[in-house]
Amino acid sequence: MSEQKIVPIHAVDDWSDYSYQRFKVYTAKQLDQITQLEALSEETRFEMKVVASVLPFRVNEYVINELIQWDKVPNDPIYQLTFPQRGMLAPQHYDRVAEAMRTGMEKKELDALIKEIRNELNPHPAGQMEKNIPTVNGEPINGIQHKYRETALFFPSAGQVCHSYCTFCFRWAQFVGDKDLKIATKESGDLVGYLREHPEITDILITGGDPLVMKTRNLRAYIEPLLTEEFSHVRTIRIGSKAMTFWPQRFVTDADAQDLLDLFEEVQAAGKHLALMAHYNHWQELEPEIAREAIRRVRATGAQIRAQGPLLKHINDNADDWARMWQIQVELGIIPYYMFVERDTGARHYFEIPLVEAWEIYRDAMKQVSGIARTARGPSMSSDPGKVEIQGVTEVAGEQVMALRMIQGRDPDWVQRPFFAKYNPDATWLNHLEPAFGEERFFFEES
Ligand SMILES: *Cc1c(COP(=O)(O)O)cnc(C)c1O
Numbered sequence: 224m225s226e227q228k229i230v231p232i233h234a235v236d237d238w239s240d241y242s243y244q245r246f247k248v249y250t251a252k253q254l255d256q257i258t259q260l261e262a263l264s265e266e267t268r269f270e271m272k273v274v275a276s277v278l279p280f281r282v283n284e285y286v287i288n289e290l291i292q293w294d295k296v297p298n299d300p301i302y303q304l305t306f307p308q309r310g311m312l313a314p315q316h317y318d319r320v321a322e323a324m325r326t327g328m329e330k331k332e333l334d335a336l337i338k339e340i341r342n343e344l345n346p347h348p349a350g351q352m353e354k355n356i357p358t359v360n361g362e363p364i365n366g367i368q369h370k371y372r373e374t375a376l377f378f379p380s381a382g383q384v385c386h387s388y389c390t391f392c393f394r395w396a397q398f399v400g401d402k403d404l405k406i407a408t409k410e411s412g413d414l415v416g417y418l419r420e421h422p423e424i425t426d427i428l429i430t431g432g433d434p435l436v437m438k439t440r441n442l443r444a445y446i447e448p449l450l451t452e453e454f455s456h457v458r459t460i461r462i463g464s465k466a467m468t469f470w471p472q473r474f475v476t477d478a479d480a481q482d483l484l485d486l487f488e489e490v491q492a493a494g495k496h497l498a499l500m501a502h503y504n505h506w507q508e509l510e511p512e513i514a515r516e517a518i519r520r521v522r523a524t525g526a527q528i529r530a531q532g533p534l535l536k537h538i539n540d541n542a543d544d545w546a547r548m549w550q551i552q553v554e555l556g557i558i559p560y561y562m563f564v565e566r567d568t569g570a571r572h573y574f575e576i577p578l579v580e581a582w583e584i585y586r587d588a589m590k591q592v593s594g595i596a597r598t599a600r601g602p603s604m605s606s607d608p609g610k611v612e613i614q615g616v617t618e619v620a621g622e623q624v625m626a627l628r629m630i631q632g633r634d635p636d637w638v639q640r641p642f643f644a645k646y647n648p649d650a651t652w653l654n655h656l657e658p659a660f661g662e663e664r665f666f667f668e669e670s
C-alpha cells in the first residue's frame with residue numbers, strides 16, 4: 224500500500240489538493256501487498272494467484288480504495304471486475320496450475336503449461352488475426368482492423384495496456400506478454416497511409432487496451448494529422464477507453480490532463496466529432512466525485528461520451544443495475560450506446576449468460592427507463608459476420624423463434640437485416656443457433 228493515505232473523494236471544489244494521487248498498480252507478483260486482501264482466507268488468495276498466472280491481473284489504488292466496496296466482497300461488482308476468482312478457470316485448467324504451483328514446478332515447465340492453457344482459451348475470437356488485417360501498397364500492416372466499411376480500428380502500440388484489467392477482457396491475449404499474439408504498431412504513418420487509400424472510412428476508432436494510458440503528446444501524434452484537409456473524409460474520431468472508470472484522474476489531476484482536454488477541443492474545432500466510447504459495467508463506477516468531474520470536463524470540450532459494456536454474470540446480470548446505470552449516465556450527459564454479449568474467449572464460461580436471458584435483462588431494464596435512456600442497442604454479439612442483436616423471442620406461424628438483426632455487417636448490404644433462429648434457451652453465442660423454419664443456413668452464410 225502507499226504510505227500516503229488516499230483521502231475519500233466526496234464533494235470537492237479545488238482539485239489541486241488531489242494532484243498527489245499517484246497512479247500505483249499491483250500485478251500478480253504484488254497481490255500480497257494489497258492490505259484489503261488480508262481479510263480473505265489463505266485459500267482464496269492462493270486461488271487468486273493461480274488464476275492470475277493465466278489471465279491478466281492489474282489493479283490500481285484508486286480502484287481498490289474508491290471503487291470496490293470491500294464489505295460486499297466477494298459479491299462486489301468491481302471486485303469481480305478486477306480480481307481473479309477461482310471459477311474463472313475451468314476446473315481442469317485450475318487443477319493443473321494449482322498442482323504445479325503447490326509442488327513448486329520449475330519455471331520453464333510452468334510457463335509452458337500456462338502458455339498451453341492460454342492457447343485453449345480462444346485468444347483471438349471472431350477471426351481477429353486472420354480476417355481483419357489490412358494492407359498498404361499491398362503490404363499487410365499490423366495495428367489496424369477494418370471490418371466494417373465506414374469504421375477502421377487503430378491499436379497504437381503504446382496503448383495496449385489499461386489502468387487496470389477487467390477479468391473478462393476479450394483482448395486479454397494482448398496483455399500476457401506473448402509477442403506473436405500482439406496486434407499493435409508503432410506506426411502512425413501506417414494509419415495515415417491506410418486512410419489515404421480508403422476515403423470510405425468516416426470513423427476512426429482508436430482503441431487498445433486503453434489508448435488513454437498514453438501521454439497526451441503521443442496520442443496527439445496520431446490524432447493531429449487526421450485534422451488536416453487531406454483527411455476531410457474522417458468525420459468522427461472515437462477513443463475507446465475505460466479511463467473514466469479506472470483512472471478518472473486522467474482528465475482531472477494528471478499533469479497532462481488539460482492538454483488532453485485541449486486536444487479534444489481541437490478535434491471539435493476542426494469540425495469533427497470526438498466521441499469518447501467509455502466502457503462502463505456498473506453504476507458504482509459513476510459514484511466517486513472525481514469520476515463525475517472527469518465527465519464534466521470532457522463534456523465541456525464539446526466531445527460526446529457514449530457508454531458501452533458487456534452483460535456479465537457476477538457483475539451486472541440484473542435489469543435494475545442496468546436501468547440505474549443508464550439513468551445515471553443520462554443525468555450526467557452520457558449517451559448509452561451498446562450492451563454487448565460476453566465474447567467467446569478467456570474466462571467466458573464464468574461470465575456468460577444465455578442469449579434469451581440477456582434479452583430478458585435488456586428488456587426489463589429498458590422498461591424501467593424513459594426513451595431518453597433507451598438508446599443502448601443490444602444485447603449485441605460481435606461475431607464473425609458482424610454485430611448481431613437479439614431482438615427478442617416470439618412465435619411465427621406456430622414456431623417459437625428468436626428474432627435477430629445484423630446491426631453491423633462484414634458486407635455493408637447485410638446491415639439492418641432481420642433474421643430468425645430456432646428458439647434455444649441455452650445458446651450463449653451465434654454459433655449455437657440454427658436457422659428457423661427448417662432453412663439450411665443463415666443469409667450471411669455462404670452456400
Ligand atoms: C463495433 C465495431 C465497430 C463500430 O460499430 P458501430 O456500430 O459503428 O459502433 C467497428 N469495428 C468493429 C470491429 C466493431 O466491432
Ligand code: SF4
Pocket residue numbers: 384385387388389391392393394395431432433464465502
Ligand atoms: S478496459 Fe477493455 S481492454 Fe482494458 S482490460 Fe478492460 S475490457 Fe480489456
